[in-house]
Amino acid sequence: EAGVAQSPRYKIIEKRQSVAFWCNPISGHATLYWYQQILGQGPKLLIQFQNNGVVDDSQLPKDRFSAERLKGVDSTLKIQPAKLEDSAVYLCASSPRNIEAFFGQGTRLTVV
Amino acid sequence: TQLLEQSPQFLSIQEGENLTVYCNSSSVFSSLQWYRQEPGEGPVLLVTVVTGGEVKKLKRLTFQFGDARKDSSLHITAAQPGDTGLYLCAGAGGDNFNKFYFGSGTKLNVKP
Numbered sequence: 001e002a003g004v005a006q007s008p009r010y011k012i013i014e015k016r017q018s019v020a021f022w023c024n025p026i027s028g029h030a031t032l033y034w035y036q037q038i039l040g041q042g043p044k045l046l047i048q049f050q051n052n053g054v055v056d057d058s059q060l061p062k063d064r065f066s067a068e069r070l071k072g073v074d075s076t077l078k079i080q081p082a083k084l085e086d087s088a089v090y091l092c093a094s095s096p097r098n099i100e101a102f103f104g105q106g107t108r109l110t111v112v
Numbered sequence: 113t114q115l116l117e118q119s120p121q122f123l124s125i126q127e128g129e130n131l132t133v134y135c136n137s138s139s140v141f142s143s144l145q146w147y148r149q150e151p152g153e154g155p156v157l158l159v160t161v162v163t164g165g166e167v168k169k170l171k172r173l174t175f176q177f178g179d180a181r182k183d184s185s186l187h188i189t190a191a192q193p194g195d196t197g198l199y200l201c202a203g204a205g206g207d208n209f210n211k212f213y214f215g216s217g218t219k220l221n222v223k224p
Binding site: 004006033035040041042043044045048056091093095098099100101102103104105106108 | 116118142143145147152153154155156157160162200202204210211212213214215216217
């Protein structure tokens, strides 16, 4: 079974630029999560989708972050404009039953 | 707000030693997961526990879920250098759709 796919693996941008991350979850998983993981910390939930609907985006900085999950499969997370403190690993995860989550390899973003 | 507290934060031991990592919360979870994360990779699911008092074994790793479903422990017997990594616990809970709340992690280094 293919795992969660994310791209790109690495991205370096200047502050105030925009960036987008892509995630393809495990086939058949209805729930998709985006997490932000700052070095040395545990992942922090940014947004949770159930199929193509948002069920929790309370910790998403909506002035600069946006996410969508068209057709309930793939998802994109966008940051515009980026700040230095956005430097982190962005993890996508999917879940079949909301009991356990399976993660992709993540995208390491560096904002300079 | 950190729902899950992990201890210790850092652990450096010699190969062959035993160790225990703790994950504590004042909240009740419907299930709890343990993940291991290596540098540059996403978290990899090790185990899911769902029943209070449940004990699961995975080779040299023993996982226990507290009776009240608020805490968990991970015990490693005869640690090996390959066990080195960041160990994360995550509790699943929520009103309608389960969210996964992560602890801050325990960074384990096993020296040969």
